Amino acid sequence: MALKLTRRGFVAGLSCVALPATGWATAPTKSLRPIARGAEFTAQAQGGIESLVRRSGIQGHVVCAVADVKSGLHLEALNGKESLPPASVAKALTALYAMEVLGSNYRFETRVIATGPIKNGVLKGDLVLQGGGDPTLNTDHLAALAAAVKSKGIREVRGTFKIDDSALPMVASIDSEQPDHLGYSPAVSGIALNYNRVHFEWKRGSKGYSVAMDARTEKYRPEVHMAKMKVIKRQVPVYTYADRNGVDNWTVASGALGKGGARWLPVRRPAAYAGDVFATMMRANGVVLKKGVVGRSTGGTVLAQRQSVPLSKILYGMLKYSNNLTAEMVGMTATAARGVRMRSLKDSGGAMSDWAAQRYGMTGTRMVDHSGLGDASRMTAVDLVGALVKVRKTGVLHPLLKPFPMRDAKGRINKTHPIKVNAKTGTLNFVSGLGGFMTAADGTELAFAIFVADVDRRARIKRADREVPAGARTWNRSAKKLQQKLIERWGALYGS
Structure with missing residues (x-):
């Protein structure tokens, strides 16, 4: 000591x-x-x-x-x-940073954009799901956006279905030193869904285990296709992860499962996750569209949009539940709003540190993120x-x-x-x-x-x-x- x-x-x-x-x-x-x-x-x-x-x-x-x-x-x-x-005491500084840069009434916005005309129920152009850095977006919100698009009279999209996550840099994991399966260190990008976590549930039957991977809320439980789970007969490791052909591939040890249970796993490809679930909701509304691809929006007509609650309420929840993804997304959004170029989470944490030194004289503080999960802060x-x-x-x-x-x-x-x-x-x-x-x-x-x-x-x-x-x-x-x-x-x- x-x-x-x-x-x-x-x-x-x-x-x-x-x-x-x-x-x-x-x-x-x-x-x-x-x-x-x-x-x-x-x-x-x-x-x-x-x-x-x-x-x-x-x-x-x-x-x-x-x-x-x-x-x-x-x-x-x-x-x-x-x-x-x-550690998570850093979130208090992030809250100050976001409030002073963005303002307490700032609202994140998620939009659905059409890049072409709509004729006889057919969109002759691309459909873009554009993220705006909202850390609170969930499956219910995507369902509402899909219904709003349907209300425009669209029943088919002839062009490409794009997911635009370019509002923030892509980060594969908040802290790469954490084990792959921990839900509090998911990927970060300009779009998030269900705090970038996918729900894994398992039940043991007479012929082995049945598993499900879904994007559940209290109202919906859409199955996802961008994340797959396979039960392997072993004791350790409990989980393994690999990105194969654009899919989050997980395995789990049968010796660790028992009769049944569930847990949230981190999502490593947020845009694909959001696009997967939004496409399901669109099809549930009778709209035909192609498999989603990640790509930037080049402008067009806004068909539907969803605004978050005010930033002050988001930050209250962030501090109460100590949500890491929320801290990273609001912190990076504040850095972007200041016009600071950033390629990584570390760049944004450094920008906040510079701001804190100038604003509050915090010259002995140096952050590598906004949540405090990285122990190099x-x-x-x-x-x-x-x-x-x-x-x-x-x-x-x-x-x-x-x-x-x-x-x-x-x-x-x-x-x-x-x-x-x-x-x-x-x-x-x-x-x-x-x-x-x-x-x-x-x-x-x-x-x-x-x-x-x-x-x-x-x-x-x-x-x-x-x-x-x-x-x-x-x-x-x-x-x-x-x-x-x-x-x-x-x-x-x-x-x-």
Whole structure:
């Protein structure tokens, strides 16, 4: 465990001096008299912050920082300028980026375009399904678009059926270091469907297993043709993936299936997936068209369009459920809106980092994506706290952050805990982050960031074992306990 104290103005763990926001290392000109407090305070503050971290027994690096929201004064930091992977805490920065660049009322748009005239129910031209970067598009929405096209009197498309995903660069996987079958690391492009996940279901019968791959919602369950599954008699590996002739080919080990079950698998070819399902919906409406191909739109007549809900609602859901695809698509859309050329997700993450440095002084932060899934991203606690203090005055981020539950000594949620927290959590194997706002018992509001990581241990995990590696859950529980103790310490020290 690495501990390097950078806090100032703290006397024996029992009193504190708030430092000027412009410099964490500036010593106070006067020493303040320690304030007498009760046993609860002593228990929370005993031994100082570095002692608290040591007693936690956590293996790895711990960095944290806290500041007063109202005054902007920085109060305390431990290794505050040391950068660590932020995990999904990065989504808080992505939310700021998207809101400030695109605006809270921005809506993504998916369109269906005809490139030729319609005569006697026949479209003599191409039909284009054009993605607009909407991460929330689902099968129900495509069904509504298909019905709208039918209402134009079309019963046949003579030209090509195209799927235009060029609004954003194509990314095969959010993090290529993740195992192929993990649904939280799908492909990214200018069109997405059902968060770029396909539903795999299996049932064991007298003659073996029956399997289904579909794009289900509560209303529809269209079978897909661009993803196929084959059950293989083996124990490991559980899944294998290969792209063969434009089809996502999966195999699964029979020894891992049991009697039946289901799970979502990532889609690696989003345009083909959306085109597959849209074609099914068009045929269900009696419209004849050819198999879809990926291609750019060259203009034409808009036959139907679908707008998403406002960006603010999308970001609220992104932060609540920590959806990686949403973070990547809104982040890349913001980068595109700034006129920044990008060829990859890393380019867009770098563009957001440059923006954060200019806008909020986050010079110690460098992101390789917008979700925090890539462990090569780095963020400092001081950087995040500085941004949180600045943005709190605008009221932009706080309403989007969900409450963080404080717990009792037995690990149960304590709804009557005197400290209230609204924050973004972040979890990778042997990486845990928490950043946001806390309100102490007396109403004092603080901005804080805590990053804990055992980077060396994470680096030793084999790619195939990254879903649930040995020891990761126990380590994560310890990290979360430490985070709560730090929050309670700050509530005791500064909530008076």
